Amino acid sequence: MDAPLPIEALAEIGVETDTRLYLDHARRHARRHGYDRWTLVDIDAHHVESISWKEIVDFIEDPVLRDQAKAYHAERVGAPPYGLVGDFGLRYQDCGGRIPHQADRRERVEPGPHRDVVLTRRAMEALAVAYMVVFPTSMLFLGMHPQPQMEVALGRAYNRWVEATLLAGDAGILALAYLPFNTPEEALRVVEESAAHPRVVGFTVTSTRYKPVHDRAYWRLYRAIEESGKPICFHAGYHWQDPSLATIPTFLGMHALGFVWCNMVHMTNWILEGIPERFPRLRSLWVESGLAWIPFLMQRLDDQFLMRPSEAPMLKRLPSEYMAERCWYSSQPMERGNPKALALTFEMIRAESQLLWSSDWPHFDFDTPGVIYDLPFLSEAAKRAILGGNAQRLFGLPDRRPPGPGGA
Amino acid sequence: MAEYRVAREGDLAEGEKRVFVAGGVEIGLFRLDGRFIAWRNACPHQGGPVCQGRIFRRVIAEAGETGRPAGRRYHERDVNIVCPWHGAEFDIRTGVHVGSGLLRLAPVATLLRDGAVHVAIADEVEHGDGA
Numbered sequence: 001m002d003a004p005l006p007i008e009a010l011a012e013i014g015v016e017t018d019t020r021l022y023l024d025h026a027r028r029h030a031r032r033h034g035y036d037r038w039t040l041v042d043i044d045a046h047h048v049e050s051i052s053w054k055e056i057v058d059f060i061e062d063p064v065l066r067d068q069a070k071a072y073h074a075e076r077v078g079a080p081p082y083g084l085v086g087d088f089g090l091r092y093q094d095c096g097g098r099i100p101h102q103a104d105r106r107e108r109v110e111p112g113p114h115r116d117v118v119l120t121r122r123a124m125e126a127l128a129v130a131y132m133v134v135f136p137t138s139m140l141f142l143g144m145h146p147q148p149q150m151e152v153a154l155g156r157a158y159n160r161w162v163e164a165t166l167l168a169g170d171a172g173i174l175a176l177a178y179l180p181f182n183t184p185e186e187a188l189r190v191v192e193e194s195a196a197h198p199r200v201v202g203f204t205v206t207s208t209r210y211k212p213v214h215d216r217a218y219w220r221l222y223r224a225i226e227e228s229g230k231p232i233c234f235h236a237g238y239h240w241q242d243p244s245l246a247t248i249p250t251f252l253g254m255h256a257l258g259f260v261w262c263n264m265v266h267m268t269n270w271i272l273e274g275i276p277e278r279f280p281r282l283r284s285l286w287v288e289s290g291l292a293w294i295p296f297l298m299q300r301l302d303d304q305f306l307m308r309p310s311e312a313p314m315l316k317r318l319p320s321e322y323m324a325e326r327c328w329y330s331s332q333p334m335e336r337g338n339p340k341a342l343a344l345t346f347e348m349i350r351a352e353s354q355l356l357w358s359s360d361w362p363h364f365d366f367d368t369p370g371v372i373y374d375l376p377f378l379s380e381a382a383k384r385a386i387l388g389g390n391a392q393r394l395f396g397l398p399d400r401r402p403p404g405p406g407g408a
Numbered sequence: 409m410a411e412y413r414v415a416r417e418g419d420l421a422e423g424e425k426r427v428f429v430a431g432g433v434e435i436g437l438f439r440l441d442g443r444f445i446a447w448r449n450a451c452p453h454q455g456g457p458v459c460q461g462r463i464f465r466r467v468i469a470e471a472g473e474t475g476r477p478a479g480r481r482y483h484e485r486d487v488n489i490v491c492p493w494h495g496a497e498f499d500i501r502t503g504v505h506v507g508s509g510l511l512r513l514a515p516v517a518t519l520l521r522d523g524a525v526h527v528a529i530a531d532e533v534e535h536g537d538g539a
Contacts, residue, residue, distance in 0.1 A: 007414050010427040010434060010449070013460045013492040022492070025455050097462060098490040098497075365494065370455060 015104045019119060019362075022101055023126035026368040030128035035373055038384055039399045041131040041391035042369075044235070044287050044330050044358035045123060047116040047166070048105075049136040049158065053081035059157035059164075083154050086141035087240050093251060093364045102364040117169030123361050124172060125404035127369060130388070131397055133174045133201065133358075134166055135287075140237040143209030148182045155180040159194060167199040172400060176202040176233050181209060184217040188224055195228040201395040202230040202285065207262035208237035214273030222275065226282040231328065231394060233285040236263045255365070263289045264297055267323070271301060274314025276326040283394065287330040288360060292341070295348045298323050324350045328394060330358035331372065331386070333365040343377045352382045356391045415525040420444070423487070427459045431529045435459070435516050436489065438500050444525050446516035447489075447503055453511060456493030464488050464497070466506060489513075 013022055020027070030036040049056060057069035069082040080088045094103035109115045116134075124132050139158060145151045155178040162175050177194045179187040187203075194200045203225055205213075213234075225232050238245070238258025245261070248254045263286050270276070270284065301319035305312055315322070329349060336342060349355060360366045372378070372386050391397065412430035420426060420439040427436045427449055434449035436459020451458035466486035472478045488497040488506060497506045503513035517528040 007412065007428040007430045010429065010457070010460055012427070012462065013457060014462075025450070025457055029455060095495050096464075098464060098492075098495045100462075100492055368454060 013100060015100045016106045016108075017100070018107045019101075019105065019122035020126045023123065023361075023368075026370060027126045027128065029368065029370045029373070033373055035369065035383070035387065036128035036402065038128075039131075039388045039392060039397075040127070040129045040369055040402065041133075041356070041388040041395070041397065042124075042127060042129045042359045042361070043133045043285075043356045043391050044135060044332060045120070045132045045361045046135050046137050046363060047120060048138075049116075050081045050084065050138045052114075052116065052161070052165075053084070055165075056154075056157055056161045057082055059160040060153050061156060062153055065153055081138065083145075083150050084138050084142065085145045086138050088138075090240055090251075093255075095364065099364045101362045105362060113169055114165050116166060117173065120166070120173055121170055121403045123359075124402050127359055127361065128402045129172075129359075129369075130400035130402050131172045131174055131391070131395075133176060134162075135176070135204065135235060136178070139178065140206045140235060141208060141239065142178075143181060143206045143211075144239055144241070145182075148180070152180040152183050152186045156186075156190065159190060163194075163197060163200070167197070170403070171199070172403065174199050174201045174395070174397075176200070176204040176231075179203050179205050179221075181205045181218075182211055184215075184221055187218075188221045191221065191224045191228060195224075195230065200230075201397075202233050203228075204233045204235050205266075206237060207234045207266055208239045208242075208258075209262075212269055213266045214269045214275060219278070222279045222282055226279045229396075231283040231285045233287050234263055234266055236260065236286075236288045238262075260289045260293045264293055267297060267327075268301065271319045271322050272305075272312045272315070274312070276322045277314045277316065283328065284326070285328045285330070285356070285394070287358065288332060290333050290335050291329065291331065291345050291349065291355075292335045294323065294329060295345050298348060320348070324348065324354065328354050328356060328390070330356050332358040332360045332367040334367055334371055336371065339376075342375075346375075346377070352385050353390060355386045356394070357387045409528050409530055411519075411526045411528050413524045413526050415444075417520060417523045417525060419525075423463070425459065425463065425489070427457075430527055433516075433529050435527055437518070437525065437527070438489070440487070440500055444518045444520065445500060446518045446527050447498075448514040448516060450514065451491040451493060451496055452505075452513065453491065453494055453496040456491045456496075458491040458493075458496070458498065458513065459489060461490045461492040463500070464490055466497075466499070 054073045060066040072082045109118045142151050159177050166173050177200050236259040238254050298320035357372050425438045436447050436449050438445045449457050449459040466483035468483050469480045470478050490497050505511035519526050
């Protein structure tokens with residue numbers, strides 16, 4: 001009989017692979033370069049709240065609606081999550097099984113802490129992340145709900161579940177409270193109720209919606225967020241029913257445009273209607289649109305503003321100056337195809353103070369911290385800032401180590 | 409240059425792969441056309457464990473004679489290894505990304521000797537992220 005081969009076998013990766021093995025190369029990269037000893041902040045990761053939806057509907061405050069939701073889940077096997085909108089049948093981001101972590105994560109989780117806490121901690125350990133801001137997934141569509149009261153009820157239930165489950169599960173897990181933005185007074189109530197929570201580090205508007213962000217109905221909301229000292233975040237998304245994107249036949253095309261277009265529209269209104277002048281201490285954070293759109297919009301708005309300043313009389317400076325000084329950006333999915341263009345983008349958006357690395361894990365287009373660390377044009381100080389320091393300042397976070405052996 | 413015996417010739421059937429660590433380096437070994445082909449388990453896109461992904465036949469589409477789309481189909485011969493991190497697809501025979509020649513897998517030399525597959529790893533290879 002042959003002697004055993006002197007090699008260690010590595011298994012094929014699938015939906016049942018442990019997150020720490022799946023991301024082992026990222027963990028080794030962090031260890032090899034020593035940035036596992038920095039304080040990294042991932043300002044945009046996700047959990048799949050639809051898996052826990054039966055628990056979340058228990059947090060609906062309206063007793064009648066809560067009972068309807070519970071009855072729905074008790075009696076309709078295989079039905080989509082109660083009350084959520086979105087394209088549950090159109091989600092083939094895993095590209096036909098090519099990207100297993102996008103399809104599902106069926107890895108073993110021992111009884112004990114909530115599954116989403118365990119999975120989040122595993123991702124934090126693998127990515128060497130000390131703090132991970134966790135966003136929902138299916139609820140990114142909730143701004144398209146035809147019934148505004150349902151956005152309020154489900155958004156509030158989700159916020160309460162997040163506080164009781166995710167934020168209570170680990171001091172490094174953070175959230176930005178969901179704002180039911182289609183009902184401004186209810187969005188204001190969320191701010192008033194959750195602004196004091198130390199792990200609610202800001203407030204989220206899901207960008208897939210058709211409400212104008214400059215509507216004066218939001219001014220009390222913006223004032224309250226400004227006074228909270230925490231940022232407002234616009235988290236991008238897509239929607240197959242968006243008429244402007246209806247001709248696109250692939251998720252590739254939809255993702256390329258949809259996740260950018262919504263934030264381009266909101267940013268245009270945010271700047272030209274003078275929100276940064278009306279609320280000078282209000283900090284806005286623009287999430288998951290990548291970076292390439294920002295230089296485009298800066299140039300486009302500046303060009304038009306110089307010819308028609310009477311249409312934007314609130315502005316005291318160029319639109320690009322507000323975008324570079326008063327707005328913060330998450331990095332993922334960072335377009336890396338043209339290094340010169342990327343370097344210029346970093347310069348134009350003042351990345352050393354305004355850019356925050358994000359992973360978007362476990363989605364198909366996630367970025368490891370290595371995408372920032374490996375950039376040849378950044379100093380170590382800039383890398384430290386983008387990978388964590390800028391987020392620590394924006395959210396007021398002390399230094400911390402990632403979870404895992406020797407960590408938090 | 410160090411050699412490592414990594415498989416018996418009969419261990420891999422046509423179209424199969426194995427991924428392993430030899431000499432501190434992660435390597436994917438594939439058998440195609442009766443030959444053994446080896447690539448470093450490091451995706452040039454973002455460093456993912458590319459060889460631990462799944463194998464798919466290449467998807468192609470060609471315009472018909474009148475310009476009408478002929479629809480998508482699978483290539484009869486070409487097969488790709490797909491990185492499980494982001495879906496980057498590489499031709500197993502060439503190591504080249506199916507959409508851009510700028511992305512290429514790093515090759516590992518293989519040789520058959522005494523019915524066993526060996527890989528040769530350069531002494532100066534960087535034993536980085538396991539890849």
